[in-house]
Amino acid sequence: MKKAIKIIAGAASFFFALIAITALLRLFVFEFATVRGPSMEPALYTNEIVFIEKISKLYSLPKMEDIVVCDFPHTEEAAIKRVMGLPGDKVAIIDGKFYLNGALYENDVFKDKMRYDMEEIIIPEDHVFVMGDNRNSSTDSRAVGPVRRSDIVGKMVK
Numbered sequence: 001m002k003k004a005i006k007i008i009a010g011a012a013s014f015f016f017a018l019i020a021i022t023a024l025l026r027l028f029v030f031e032f033a034t035v036r037g038p039s040m041e042p043a044l045y046t047n048e049i050v051f052i053e054k055i056s057k058l059y060s061l062p063k064m065e066d067i068v069v070c071d072f073p074h075t076e077e078a079a080i081k082r083v084m085g086l087p088g089d090k091v092a093i094i095d096g097k098f099y100l101n102g103a104l105y106e107n108d109v110f111k112d113k114m115r116y117d118m119e120e121i122i123i124p125e126d127h128v129f130v131m132g133d134n135r136n137s138s139t140d141s142r143a144v145g146p147v148r149r150s151d152i153v154g155k156m157v158k
Contacts, residue, residue, distance in 0.1 A: 039132030052154035067156040085129030092120035
């Protein structure tokens with residue numbers, strides 16, 4: 001009987017330690033995010049689940065074209081967007097096309113014409129400019145402004 005109680009207590013300790021480790025990993029190291037809406041099509045589709053790592057944001061900003069999860073002001077859900085501008089970059093939308101530092105951005109995944117233009121802005125230090133790949137169906141930095149580093153939840157792992 002004592003042996004059975006010892007085995008059960010050991011299994012319970014292991015189970016609770018496993019839950020604690022999993023919770024800590026999810027809180028500080030990684031998480032899964034679900035794509036909501038068409039803003040990242042064709043790269044990501046609604047209800048697709050993506051893996052987000054949270055460690056790199058602690059020591060560096062994401063790189064150009066990385067896909068990140070970020071919190072926007074006045075919204076409850078995190079947004080999944082592509083980084084299209086880094087600190088010090090000048091970004092603008094002219095005649096429906098994306099310009100980076102005064103030049104038409106040739107690597108843009110969005111090939112159509114955007115519906116709205118945007119005057120040139122300079123991305124502040126510790127911020128990034130993000131946009132959805134499906135630009136005409138995306139709320140992003142064009143509407144909410146550059147995203148602070150502290151509002152980046154993590155970076156998508158491919």
